[in-house]
Amino acid sequence: MIKVLIADDHAIVREGLRQLFALCPDLGVAGEAVNGGQVLSHLRGGEVDLLLLDMAMSGISGVDLIKRVRLHHGALPVLVLSMHNEVQIARRALAAGANGYLTKDCGAETLTTAIRKVASGGRYIDPRIVERMVFEGDDEQAPPHEQLSSREQRILGLLGQGRTVNEIAAELSISNKTVSTHKARLMQKMSFANNAELMRYVFTHDVMG
Structure with missing residues (x-):
């Protein structure tokens, strides 16, 4: 079973993810975190196979949190699940060490597929963001x-x-x-x-x- 640490400060999101994982025999919830401090605490004390991470929480979060996780838990797969679909934000998360990036409007099947792929050592990026990366390329004007x-x-x-x-x-x-x-x-x-x-x-x- 893939034990997922859910890191999101919205209770309704965490509840929805718990219900989704309950339908998947190979997915389980290792714990929940509502801020960066709780993420790091869980990772120090529990068995986690994948971190499912929102980019915007209180305290240390986003790129800073990904870098901290990568520094202390280098092999841990990190899949970002964010409300932000901007190419630059996805690029920064991936550059910081995330193994995948999805937006919260993705379907349940897409999310579970991404979790399995990232947990097995692969990478998964929201296809819509990949498409924008490919077609916008280096000509994209960064804000x-x-x-x-x-x-x-x-x-x-x-x-x-x-x-x-x-x-x-x-x-x-x-x-x-x-x-x-x-x-x-x-x-x-x-x-x-x-x-x-x-x-x-x-x-x-x-x-x-």
Whole structure:
């Protein structure tokens, strides 16, 4: 049986996945996590064959979490199940060490097929994203925020959600000063004159927080 750690902060998603896996004799739930800290705790203490990972959770998440998992659990298959279908986000997840990438609007059969393939050492990418990668290729114009570091992108997304510096510091477990430094740096890199420009950019480009 493939023991899957479900990492998603939406209870309805986790419940749906549990019900789906209950219909598959070869798939089981090794545990559930609602944030990056719980993911790492589960991986330290339990037997997991595959991590099914949402890209946007509280605390360490996304690319940063994938890199952390890859550093400490190098052989563990990681399949991203995300609401984001942007090619650049998929590329960053795969570059960080994910073995596969699916969007949450995929069908149940597609998901179970991807889990089995990734768990057996293969790779699986949402066919729609692969198609865009092939046809858009290197000519695709990357959005300006791709020049930011992973941490700066995360803070940009959280600021765009209206989070305060104090709230971001608490969520990411870093100091207020560090958040302020990152904010100042990304404002400069992105040539934002004020918070209104930042908020407008995040809304327009659907930057993940």
